[in-house]
Amino acid sequence: xxxxxxxxxxxxxxxxxxxxxxxxxxxxxxxxxxxxxxxxxxxxxxxxxxxxxxxxxxxxxxxxxxxxxxxxxxxxxxxxxxxxxxxxxxxxxxxxxxxxxxxxxxxxxxxxxxxxxxxxxxxxxxxxxxxxxxxxxxxxxxxxxxxxxxxxxxxxxxxxxxxxxxxxxxxxxxxxxxxxxxxxxxxxxxxxxxxxxxxxxxxxxxxxxxxxxxxxxxxxxxxxxxxxxxxxxxxxxxxxxxxxxxxxxxxxxxxxxxxxxxxxxx
Numbered sequence: 219x220x221x222x223x224x225x226x227x228x229x230x231x232x233x234x235x236x237x238x239x240x241x242x243x244x245x246x247x248x249x250x251x252x253x254x255x256x257x258x259x260x261x262x263x264x265x266x267x268x269x270x271x272x273x274x275x276x277x278x279x280x281x282x283x284x285x286x287x288x289x290x291x292x293x294x295x296x297x298x299x300x301x302x303x304x305x306x307x308x309x310x311x312x313x314x315x316x317x318x319x320x321x322x323x324x325x326x327x328x329x330x331x332x333x334x335x336x337x338x339x340x341x342x343x344x345x346x347x348x349x350x351x352x353x354x355x356x357x358x359x360x361x362x363x364x365x366x367x368x369x370x371x372x373x374x375x376x377x378x379x380x381x382x383x384x385x386x387x388x389x390x391x392x393x394x395x396x397x398x399x400x401x402x403x404x405x406x407x408x409x410x411x412x413x414x415x416x417x418x419x420x421x422x423x424x425x426x427x428x429x430x431x432x433x434x435x436x437x438x439x440x441x442x443x444x445x446x447x448x449x450x451x452x453x454x455x456x457x458x459x460x461x462x463x464x465x466x467x468x469x470x471x472x473x474x475x476x477x478x479x480x481x482x483x484x
Contacts, residue, residue: 220463227426231452231459235276237283241420243413246277249404253281253379257344261401262366263378267386268406271449275348277406278381282346291336292344298352298382302361305353309345333368333375343376351382356392363396408446411438417448418455435472443479457482 221229230239242250249266256264268274282292293312300308306325310317315328336343345365353359368375380386384405390397409417415437422431440458444450458470461478 220459223463223466224427224431224459225429226422228424229456230421230425230427231456233449233452235279237280239421239424240276240280241417243409243416245407246273249406250277250281252402252404253278254284256402257281257285257342257377257379260342260374260377262374263363263380263396263399264402264404265386265390265400266379266381266404266406267384269408269447270383271447272406272408273448274381274406278346278348278379282344285344289340290342290344292346295345295347296349298347298349299354300358301355302358305358306361313343329365330368330375334370337370337373337375344379345376346379346381348381349383350380351384351386351389353389356389359389359393359396363393363399366399409441409448409451410446411441414441414444414446414451417451421455431468431470433469433471436470436475439472439475439479443475454478454482 221227228238253264253266266274266278282294285292291313293309295305295308295312297308298305303320303322303325306322306329307317307320310325310328313329313332315332317325317328319325333343345362347353347362362378362380365376366374366378380390387403390400418432418437418440436458440451440454444454454475458475458478461467461481462470462474465474467474
C-alpha cells in the first residue's frame with residue numbers, strides 16, 4: 219500500500235460514491251440546486267443524464283441526503299434491468315408496502331393508496347431510478363409514466379427521477395407522453411483542465427496530503443488521457459500513486475504518469 223509513502227490517511231481515489239471526498243464544481247452546484255428545487259416543488263418527471271463516470275450517482279445521492287427526511291418517502295432503485303411487474307414490485311418493496319403478490323392490479327392499487335396516504339400526511343413520494351438507460355423493456359418506462367397519472371387536484375402524488383447515460387433520452391423520446399411530462403432535463407459534463415486540477419488536489423488534501431506532489435505537466439497529461447471523466451481520473455491517479463511508491467518517487471511528474479499509462483492502459 220502506498221499510504222505511508224505519500225503520507226496519506228486514506229485512499230483518495232477509490233471509485234465509490236463518497237460525500238467525504240465529494241468535489242463540487244460550479245456546474246455541479248447549479249445542477250444539484252436545480253434538482254433539489256424540482257423535487258421540492260413536485261415537478262413530476264425529472265431526467266438527469268451524463269457520461270459514464272461523470273458523477274451522476276454521487277450528485278444524486280448528495281441531493282437525496284439533503285432532502286428533509288420527515289417529508290420524503292423515497293424509493294431508490296439501483297438495479298433497473300427489470301420488467302414492468304418487477305419494477306412495480308421493487309418500488310412497492312422500497313416504500314415498505316409489504317406486497318407479496320406480483321400482480322399488476324394489486325401493486326397499482328396499493329401504490330395509489332400509499333401515495334394518497336402520504337399526500338394526506340403532507341409527505342412527498344420520490345421514485346429514483348438509477349442507470350435508467352438499462353431498463354430493457356420500453357413498457358417498463360410506460361408503467362413508470364402511468365404513475366404520474368396519480369394526482370390529487372393539481373398535485374402530483376409522486377415525483378419520478380430518472381438518472382442515466384445520454385442514451386436514456388433516446389428511450390424517453392420513444393414515449394411522447396413521458397417526454398411531455400418531463401419538467402426538467404439536466405446533464406452533467408466532463409471536467410475541464412482547471413477543475414481536473416482542483417478535483418485531484420481536493421481529494422489529495424482530504425486524504426491528508428500536506429505537500430505538493432503533482433507537476434503542472436502531469437495534470438495536463440492526466441486530463442488529456444482521461445478526458446476529464448472523474449472515474450477515469452480516479453483510476454489513473456490511484457495507479458500513479460502506486461507506481462510512484464514502487465519507484466520511491468517523491469513527485470508525480472509527466473514521466474511517471476506516462477509510465478503508469480503504459481503499464482496500466484485503459
